[in-house]
Amino acid sequence: MRAIRWIAWILVVLVAGTTMAVLVSDDIRDAVLGKPGQGTGIADIGGPFQLVDHTGKPVTEKDFLGKPSAFFFGFTHCPDVCPTTLYEMSTWLDELGPDADKLNVAFVTVDPERDTPELMNNYLSAFGDRITGLSGTPEQVSQIVKEFKVYRRKVEQEDGEYVMDHTANVYLMDAGGKFAGTIAYGEADDIALGKLKRLVAGG
């Protein structure tokens, strides 16, 4: 009985001591509780991925560091939002002029079953040569979709075809790969352009 009480007290002291250490030491606290900003908030958008670009070259998130980036998720069997957004993106890049080279722009398919790198390459040729098409295996695409917290749903139709519901925002990331905001579908050109200019300027 007495032994159990001793053990209990020892445990209490240990737990209290550990808690104090966690609260006092930043390093231990981060290790135990996670770094500030690593919660389930917007700061959590983005992360590691392995995909294939429209030339067939494997790429990872590291290929998009060093310059800010804009990621748009869509698919080529998309009659309206995707071609419109890609077209607008191409006009914004024209407006940026030489500064457009300081930005990575990627169109990520949410429909890897149909959107092969070859098809992405062909499709994107309508929107200039500055937009990288990203595709991959269904698992690889699922990973980036999860990292970016993109909503994506396959909707089967009666005729055996399917369409995709998907997030239509452009995700802006800074040169370090941190989430820096979005451009919403239908956002006014001058506002969208302002966001890209600030992103390029690092502000």
Add this chain to the structure above:
Amino acid sequence: MRIIAATCLALSLFAAPAVAGDYTSGSLTIENPWTRAMPPGAKVGGGFMVITNSGDAADTLVALKTPRADRGEIHEMTMAEGVMKMRELEAGLEVPAGGSVELKPGSYHVMFMGVTDGFKEGETIEGTLVFQNAGEVPIAFTVGPVGGKMAPMKHD
């Protein structure tokens, strides 16, 4: 309010594109059908127009037939909380009596599915709208630029 309305009216008159073509069948008028040039490899496209019904009975657009696509469908696109959703309107799209319905980007559209020969800017796409009451109405879609937001201007 009245000033705003008048301004909108004035602007709309000023900015009204030269219509590519209007089609009439009974009490239905189809204004300016248009679509967009398709990026290479694209298999689908959206078609837009305004359908006005001057009759005293509602009619319903139930199908699109066109030699340029495997299938034509009628769809509605909605945008909510940043997510784009598209649904086939299996019951068709009603055009109310004495009213009109606008098929436009970001909303209702006819959908060209399984296009093998992509639409090019400046060409015309033959099609037939099928209505429940008015039956078949042959029309032609003018093809505007890839990212066009409104009906292309007619170049005579």
